[in-house]
Amino acid sequence: MKRVLVLSASPRKNGNSDLLCHRFIEGAQEAGHEAELIWLYDRNIEFCRACYACFRTGKCVLKDDMAEILEKMQAADVLVIATPTYFLTLNGKLTTALDRFLPKWQELGGHDVYFIITGHDQRSGLKLVADELTSIFESLGNHVRAIIWGEGVWQKGEVLSTKAMDEAYQAGRVL
Numbered sequence: 001m002k003r004v005l006v007l008s009a010s011p012r013k014n015g016n017s018d019l020l021c022h023r024f025i026e027g028a029q030e031a032g033h034e035a036e037l038i039w040l041y042d043r044n045i046e047f048c049r050a051c052y053a054c055f056r057t058g059k060c061v062l063k064d065d066m067a068e069i070l071e072k073m074q075a076a077d078v079l080v081i082a083t084p085t086y087f088l089t090l091n092g093k094l095t096t097a098l099d100r101f102l103p104k105w106q107e108l109g110g111h112d113v114y115f116i117i118t119g120h121d122q123r124s125g126l127k128l129v130a131d132e133l134t135s136i137f138e139s140l141g142n143h144v145r146a147i148i149w150g151e152g153v154w155q156k157g158e159v160l161s162t163k164a165m166d167e168a169y170q171a172g173r174v175l
Helices: 016-030 053-057 066-075 092-099 102-107 123-139 164-173
Strands: 003-008 034-039 078-086 112-119 143-151
Touching: 003 016, 003 066, 016 034, 016 078, 016 112, 016 143, 016 164, 034 066, 053 102, 066 102, 078 092, 078 123, 112 123, 112 164, 123 143, 143 164
Parallel strands: 003 034, 003 078, 078 112, 112 143
Antiparallel strands: none
């Protein structure tokens, strides 16, 4: 059994990114894995202040939900990072969370990582987000296993009629 942590940066509950997260979790749970979803918009995550106190203490001076998220990331075997794309880049809530990796960045490696990327563009328009996330997570010492592309979706629920739904389920099943 693997522990799967899914971070959804969708601002819309049950939006396209979120629906793919739920489908991934469904596949993982059916395969006997434990899965938890953290919807980042439900969490208080402040902006990094670049004070670098965390370099001395290993802890952030900000008292918000990020410390708990980092602990859960460290404990997970598999990470799933989901984001819609806005203007060819990842969304702001995820960017804020990524900036806050700083206190534990040396302890966030060794995971299998899956990305769920959605947007109204086709894959070529979503690729920059995949490249950026891949660079970040591989530099931390993780292995990117798959990218689930929710391409050509914009309105809430449009992803339901795409092959990405099955791809998310299958990715969860074959961890």
